[in-house]
Amino acid sequence: MVLQMCRGFVKGDEDLAKDISQEVFINVWNALEDFRGEAKYKTWIYRITVNTCLHYLRQARRKEQLSMDDVSQNLVYQQQPLEETANHTLYRAIGQLSKVDRLIIMMVLDELEKVEISEVMGISPGNLRVKIHRIKKKLREIVRKEQANG
């Protein structure tokens, strides 16, 4: 779950995803002693994953690295076997969303309850419902455009 979220966040860049997921596990370990069971373990780990991804963005150098994703992603996938092209489509579509939308839709795809996503993001359930509706609409448009472009 962690690696997959990180992959989606960095548009399929495997090395960067592994770096961030390692960071997530470190943060989980460091926060473990403060875990009071107020949230479910799953929600708690999702929170750390989401926050670590966003925290990763805050660092300027890494931000530049992320903006290079489109270039590196194309280079990486040219060498991927055929079965990887499906993942390429998936990450490319998700990658066209904004960072926050990307994280929300990945939790939706991971079948998290709306209440849980709301607890992870700190957004009200009503607001989240509107957001998810808009993100799905955006995604459908992206996929349609992708298919039209071949």
Added chain:
Amino acid sequence: MDDLKNMWDSAKESARDHSVDLSAIISLAKKRKTQTVNAHVLNLAILVSALIGISAFFWYVTYFKGLLGQVGSGLMVGGLALRIIIELISFHKSSKIDLSKEALQSNNEALIFYEFRKRIHGPISISIIALYTIGFYMLTPEFSQYFSFEMMALIDISYVVYLIVILWSMIKGNRKEIESLEVIIQLQSEMKEESID
């Protein structure tokens, strides 16, 4: 959407194949924690040593007789002490960022921290450097009674070089803080986007 869900599930399967070396993660986490604390302690130790060194120098070696020299040394020591206090506050604020909280709240904590850092690297740092510089030049009339002209010129020039280096690193630091702040503000607005509904 269903197609994407299927793609997501199959990609998730491949992610399951990656095992995590838990003991390596734990040792890395411990190492990282120690490194962070050590870096802050080292930074503070350097500043405190400089404060003690400079105070001892003013007190025991160059005990200033004139008011100008006394005020000048006070400004320099005061500027450095202020810098140490700010460093302590900064460390405290950075430790407040909790990654296990809701994303909006955690991002808000980061926002508070980076706004504080921006202020530090901006007007506060400039004020400290200004205090320090004024203090330094207030000492020079009394210094010049004991040092040759050449020595005084060397001291003044080396201070200017030191000032340039400090200002350059401050501008660089400020630019980084502003970049981080922009990212946080952008994320905050993305998260709050529909809150007005």
